[in-house]
Amino acid sequence: MADLFALSAPWWHFILRGAAIYLLVTVLMRASGKRAMGQFTPFDLILLILVGNTVQNGINGGDNSLTGALIMATTLIGINWVVAWLSARSVWFRGLAEGRAxxxxxxxxxxxxxxxxxxxxxxxxxxxxxxxxxxxxxxxxxxxxxxxxxxxxxxxxxxxx
Missing domain, CATH: 3.30.240.20 (bsu07140 like domains)
Structure with a gap:
């Protein structure tokens, strides 16, 4: 039962990994173009699933604990909230994060x-x-x-x- 909560690495590794993967995937998605973001085709869905599967080990580093999952999920949601908050308050940041028309x-x-x-x-x-x-x-x-x-x-x- 204790295995469910035991981390395989220090807690801050999960935050660092989550932030790095979030940044990497964001840059890659922005580089893929606006059309790819707005009009999903079946191929885009396949790509999204495969990217998610590909980066999974990069985020969790092989850790399967509930504690690690909680830290990673909280990190990703927190980063997403910060990006949304900054985008709503800064035209410059919104252009950086979302792009321009x-x-x-x-x-x-x-x-x-x-x-x-x-x-x-x-x-x-x-x-x-x-x-x-x-x-x-x-x-x-x-x-x-x-x-x-x-x-x-x-x-x-x-x-x-």
């Missing part, structure tokens, strides 16, 4: 290089314009790919979608 089109002119850079296919962009109620590119005043992965369209009549 990317302009995909202005006044009906699509920036194809930006679409490629942001990993947005022409088909996905055109689907977003149709869902926004645009009958053609001429209806677009501005289209942006938001940090959450959604394409926002401001139409020439001033409405947003």
């Amino acid at each position: 990317a302009v995909l089109a202005v006044d009906g002119k699509v920036d194809h290089a930006m679409l490629r850079r942001q990993l947005v296919s022409e088909e996905d962009f055109l689907t977003a314009t149709r869902l926004a109620g645009c009958s053609g590119l001429h209806d677009i005043r501005r289209a942006t790919l938001e940090p959450n992965g959604h394409i926002m369209i401001e139409k020439t009549d001033g409405s947003w979608s």
